[in-house]
Amino acid sequence: MPKVSAEHLANRRRQILDAAAKCFADNGFHRTSMQDIVKGSGLSAGLIYRYFTGKDDMIAAIVEEWQTRRTATLGAADLDTGFLDLLRTIAGEESAQERNLSMQAWAETVREPRIRALARQGVDDTVRAFGDTVPESVVRVGIAIYQGLLLQASWDDTLDVEAFVESVRGLMER
Known part of the structure; x- marks a missing residue:
């Protein structure tokens, strides 16, 4: 059997994850079947x-x-x-699929311990990223702002993202 490059393996993995993400965004985690992902990826189930x-x-x-x-x-x-860049990115039109998937992933945290651990890791990593420069409680407020924007941007097409971000900037400057 011929060996394949690491790049080829990474590209295949990416192809599968992209197809899965699209299926999950369109149909939800539980309504998406493995067959949907097979069809979406153009690859075999095996x-x-x-x-x-x-x-x-x-x-x-x-x-x-x-x-x-x-x-x-x-x-x-x-x-x-x-x-602030992260807020702009998650609320942008190009992030609609990711927002949809993010909300579904949060819902999975109550069912799936592995997803809960990953969500918790995201919070913990963010707290660590700010280190001693910002109190943990303030970092958690920032995380809540991020989560709230993600939720609002998911269902409110009239949301003025730049005004939201500028309001957050103003709060941060205080």
């Missing part, structure tokens, strides 16, 4: 199962990727700027 044990494994992989990306966004600039 190949998909070489990468993931099932839907919960895919959900966890998607959430882990988000955590990594959010941490990178926070670390890309000073923390205040990184936080």
Whole structure:
């Protein structure tokens, strides 16, 4: 059997996760079947199962990727700027699928311990990212602002994201 490159394996994994994310966003976690993901990816079920044990494994992989990306966004600039950029990003039109999936993932935290642990890790990583520069309670308020914006941006097409972000900037300056 010929060996495949790490890049090929990463691309296949990405193909599967992208198809799963689209299916989950369109139909929800519980209404999406593995067959939907097979069809959406254009790959065989056997190949998909070489990468993931099932839907919960895919959900966890998607959430882990988000955590990594959010941490990178926070670390890309000073923390205040990184936080405001994160707010703009999650509320943008291009993030609609991610917002939908995020809300579903939060709902999964009450059912699936692995997803709950990942959500908790995201909070803990954010608290650690701010270190001793900001009290933990203030960081948690920032997390609540992020979560609230994500929720509002999911169902309110009239939300003025830039006004929201500028209001948050004003609060941060106080």
